[in-house]
Amino acid sequence: xxxxxxxxxxxxxxxxxxxxxxxxxxxxxxxxxxxxxxxxxxxxxxxxxxxxxxxxxxxxxxxxxxxxxxxxxxxxxxxxxxxxxxxxxxxxxxxxxxxxxxxxxxxxx
Numbered sequence: 601x602x603x604x605x606x607x608x609x610x611x612x613x614x615x616x617x618x619x620x621x622x623x624x625x626x627x628x629x630x631x632x633x634x635x636x637x638x639x640x641x642x643x644x645x646x647x648x649x650x651x652x653x654x655x656x657x658x659x660x661x662x663x664x665x666x667x668x669x670x671x672x673x674x675x676x677x678x679x680x681x682x683x684x685x686x687x688x689x690x691x692x693x694x695x696x697x698x699x700x701x702x703x704x705x706x707x708x709x
Contacts, residue, residue: 631706639699642671646694649675650687671698 658672681687
């Protein structure tokens with residue numbers, strides 16, 4: 601299977617996991633569970649970005665998923681790196697940033 605197929609599948613799976621977690625669901629669900637899903641989605645998106653998949657292909661997975669599109673656009677504001685070590689640092693930082701933003705948003709809601 602080509603790398604783009606694997607990563608597109610990973611994004612689709614992550615979007616499915618995060619989809620039930622709307623802002624309304626966050627009010628009734630455990631905030632940490634919701635934000636874990638957001639962090640996982642961010643991790644998948646940045647992993648895919650670092651592997652070189654074009655933005656158009658990533659958005660085409662589910663263009664109606666506003667949060668996913670926003671994350672993808674945000675991921676493309678970050679450079680793509682060649683070394684696995686730096687890629688992993690960028691992936692972790694991106695995931696942590698989205699997780700923290702989610703916590704801030706859900707705690708103040």
